[in-house]
Structure formats: structure tokens, C-alpha cells
Amino acid sequence: MTEVINNRGRYWLNCHAIRKNMENNIIIGAGLVGSLHAVYLAKRGIKVEVYERRPDMRKTDISAGRSINLAISHRGLKALDRVGLKEKVLKMVIPMPGRMIHDMEGNTNFQPYGKEGQHINSVSRGGLNAMLMDEAEKLGVKIHFNQRCVTMNLEVGEATFKNESTGSITKVVADRLYGTDGAFSEVRHSMMLTERFDYSQSYLKHGYKELSIPAAENGGFRLEKNALHIWPRGGYMLIALPNLDGSFTVTLFLSFEGKYAFENLETEKQVLDFFNEIFPDVVPHMPTLIDDFFGNPTSSLVTVKCFPWRFKDKVIIFGDASHAIVPFYGQGMVSGFEDCYVFDQLADKFWDDKESLFEEFQNSRKPDADAIADLALRNFIEMRDSVANPKFLLRKQIEKAINAKHPDKWVPLYSMVTFSEMRYSEALTRGKQQDKIMEEILSWDAIEDNWENPAVFSKIEKVALG
Numbered sequence: 001m002t003e004v005i006n007n008r009g010r011y012w013l014n015c016h017a018i019r020k021n022m023e024n025n026i027i028i029g030a031g032l033v034g035s036l037h038a039v040y041l042a043k044r045g046i047k048v049e050v051y052e053r054r055p056d057m058r059k060t061d062i063s064a065g066r067s068i069n070l071a072i073s074h075r076g077l078k079a080l081d082r083v084g085l086k087e088k089v090l091k092m093v094i095p096m097p098g099r100m101i102h103d104m105e106g107n108t109n110f111q112p113y114g115k116e117g118q119h120i121n122s123v124s125r126g127g128l129n130a131m132l133m134d135e136a137e138k139l140g141v142k143i144h145f146n147q148r149c150v151t152m153n154l155e156v157g158e159a160t161f162k163n164e165s166t167g168s169i170t171k172v173v174a175d176r177l178y179g180t181d182g183a184f185s186e187v188r189h190s191m192m193l194t195e196r197f198d199y200s201q202s203y204l205k206h207g208y209k210e211l212s213i214p215a216a217e218n219g220g221f222r223l224e225k226n227a228l229h230i231w232p233r234g235g236y237m238l239i240a241l242p243n244l245d246g247s248f249t250v251t252l253f254l255s256f257e258g259k260y261a262f263e264n265l266e267t268e269k270q271v272l273d274f275f276n277e278i279f280p281d282v283v284p285h286m287p288t289l290i291d292d293f294f295g296n297p298t299s300s301l302v303t304v305k306c307f308p309w310r311f312k313d314k315v316i317i318f319g320d321a322s323h324a325i326v327p328f329y330g331q332g333m334v335s336g337f338e339d340c341y342v343f344d345q346l347a348d349k350f351w352d353d354k355e356s357l358f359e360e361f362q363n364s365r366k367p368d369a370d371a372i373a374d375l376a377l378r379n380f381i382e383m384r385d386s387v388a389n390p391k392f393l394l395r396k397q398i399e400k401a402i403n404a405k406h407p408d409k410w411v412p413l414y415s416m417v418t419f420s421e422m423r424y425s426e427a428l429t430r431g432k433q434q435d436k437i438m439e440e441i442l443s444w445d446a447i448e449d450n451w452e453n454p455a456v457f458s459k460i461e462k463v464a465l466g
């Protein structure tokens, strides 16, 4: 290509390169998605500054109130891999190849998530976020802390920040503004004031509270280390994810109102009685139950959908700011990381035409964001209820057997979402088709006793694969 460029062409290319590097981009929100996006942009050689409401988490403890650890799976790792950070993150995780189900009697039952070698991973939210900030800074990104975005002028690309410690106001004008300021995004709020902006938010009747299981006295794990533990109890559940220091972060998902509900857990006795009755096997492992219960907030769970995600070629929102989902598929951060990945792929093609880049991004990504929002809501029912249901377990076994024989034709929904790169929207469509087929198969007489019989199994294959 260089050979056919004359001097004028070369001059243009040089100016273009300088302009590209001079382009002033700001990211609002240095959470998980904003920090990764900063790395992506910096790797393109773009000047990036990030404005974050909170103080620097690497110097101040700001963990209270947010999940301390979370699950990262294939799509998230793929997004990290594109900027060379996957291996670094894999050193920070505990693999979880399956769920450990705890029943009321304290019996446990391990259910693998996928095939041999497939697993999701528990990672520290703070550790991951801090590492991403470090990497962004190494690439020259400047992060301004204590800077809360309070308003935006979208037309001119101006954001106004209030310093959370001094109260001083700063206005910043940028060529491009990326809103990664989470589920209650101020950037999105400004966009909502423009014409024909669709927005919906819906809260679950359930909230959550974080509790903990400390490491054993010898520093080991009190429960199986390599598992996501679930105590499914129908309308509600307790889960626990391992941390590298031998502890577990435990989350109680419970209705705000009703018989078994946060509103009825107001005294120490009520909390102890509830845990002893419903989760008896875990209580001996939770010496700080009461302190955790009354010291930690009860938080709500929201799904946010909106559109458009861009304002002209100036402003675009990513991650929870454009699609906040409930946490039951472990795909909130992961889908935000995938936003960065998809955006970067499109940027290879459309970088010099931001209007098209933003348009392509929002149009291609929106159906997938809607799909994972729906899938996450469905998975709440699976986690709190179905995992303890014999029909569900039978379906898992049958699906596993079909998948083993026909790995290209039948992949269980959980695996499509968690271990593949298939678009979420396609996984949801296929999942719904599979639901219908499996419902039919599970309605056959005595299927639980004879599905492994070769004649029955070949009938199953016929129905399943069409």
C-alpha cells in the first residue's frame, strides 16, 4: 500500500495518525468495564482519561455493599485475551467446574457445569478491577478519582464533574465520551432527556445480602474449594463462591416481603432461627453471621434496558450503563467485557467513521444484551428451584448424553451461554427450541427408568435432532 502513496498521500496519512493520537477520549466510570475499555483504547494508541466517582480502590477499602467476588467465564476471558490479559487473570482465579448442591439435611450433590475441563472461575472483584486500572495506567491512561459526573451536554461532548472530597466543579470537553458508569448511569440519564429514548427498569421482589465463611484455622477451605455452592430452597437461596485466601463469599437471595423474607429478619434470634432451620449445615462455618447480617446492606436487583446507546458520534454507553442484568447467570461483567471486545472488532473496520462505528455497535449488540437479560432472569428459577428437582436432573443427564454423541448438533443452553462464543440471542432462541423438545421427551411414560435403553435413546435422538 505504501508504494502507491505519493507525497500528498503520505502527508495525509501522517496528519491522520497525529489526529488519531490527539483525539481526546474520556471514559466515565472506572469499574470493571470502564477500566477494560480504557486498556482497549490505549492499546489503539488513543489518548484516554478516565473519571471515577469513587476514591482509588487500590488505596482505600471501598468493597462494602458490592459482590466481593464474581464468576468469570469464557466470553470474559476472551475479551481479556484480546488485550493480552487473560493469563494474568487466570492466576487470580479459582476454577469452579460445577455446582455443589446442599439440601436441607446437609447432603451434598455435585453437578458439573459442562464437559470435563470446562469450568467457570471465581475472581475477586476488587483484585480484577485494580489490575485493570494498573494495566490502563501502564499504557498512559490518566484516571481522575473522586470525580462524579453530575451532568452532560451531549451536543458539545461536555461532561461536568464534581469532586467528591472538595466539591469543586470541572468541565471537560472531549471528542468522544464513553459512559461506563454502571446501572444507575449519569451518562444514560442525560441521554434519557433526549427525544425517543426508550428506557425500562424492573426490580426483582428479591434482594441480596453478603455474608462470609472465613478460612479454616489451618488456612484451608471449610467447604469444597472448586465449586459454586448453592443451597436452593424454592423461592430463595444461598450461594457461596471461594476466595484465594480460603474464605467464601456467601450471598443470601431472599424476598423483601413475605414469610421467609428480609422484613422478618430483624432480630438476632430471627436470623439465627432462620439459618438453623433453612441452612443448618452452613451455620457452624459462619462465626460472623450476625455481624455480617446486620453490618452489610440489603441490596436490590435491577434489570435495565434502554435504547439507543449512542448520542450521535459523541457519546456511547457500555456495560451495566446500557444493560444491567440480575446476577444469576454470572454474565453481567462478562457481557460488559464482551461489549469491549465487539466494539474493538468493529473499530478495526469503522474507526475513522465513529457515527457508523457507534451505530453498528449498538445495533449488533442490543439483541444480545436483551437476550442475556432474559436468560439471567430464567436462571434465577433454575438456581433456586430446579437444581434440586429430579426432572431437571434427568433432563441434564439426557442432554449430556445427546451432546456426547452429537457435540455439534446439541449443546445444552448453559454451555452455549457460558462456554461458547455464540451470540446470546442465538443461544436464547436455540434454548427455547430445546425446552420444547425436552418437555416432550420428559413427558414420555417411565422415561426416567428407560431413557438409557438403546431403542428409547434412539427415539430421543430422532426427536431431539429432527
Ligand SMILES: Cc1cc2nc3c(=O)[nH]c(=O)nc-3n(C[C@H](O)[C@H](O)[C@H](O)COP(=O)(O)OP(=O)(O)OC[C@H]3O[C@@H](n4cnc5c(N)ncnc54)[C@H](O)[C@@H]3O)c2cc1C
Residues within 6 Å of the ligand: 028, 029, 030, 031, 032, 033, 034, 051, 052, 053, 054, 066, 067, 069, 070, 071, 072, 147, 148, 149, 150, 180, 181, 182, 183, 184, 185, 186, 208, 251, 318, 319, 320, 321, 327, 329, 330, 331, 332, 333, 334, 335, 336
Ligand atoms: C450480587 C452481584 C453478583 C454479581 N456476580 C456476577 C458474576 O458472577 N459474574 C459477572 O459477570 N457479573 C456479575 N455481576 C454483575 C457485575 O457486577 C456487573 O455487571 C459489572 O460490575 C458491570 O460493570 P460496569 O463497569 O459496567 O459497572 P460497575 O461495576 O457498576 O462500575 C461503574 C463504575 O462507575 C462509577 N460511577 C458511577 N456513577 C458515576 C458517575 N456519576 N461519575 C463517575 N463515575 C461513576 C462507579 O463508582 C463504578 O466504579 C454481579 C452483580 C451483583 C450485584
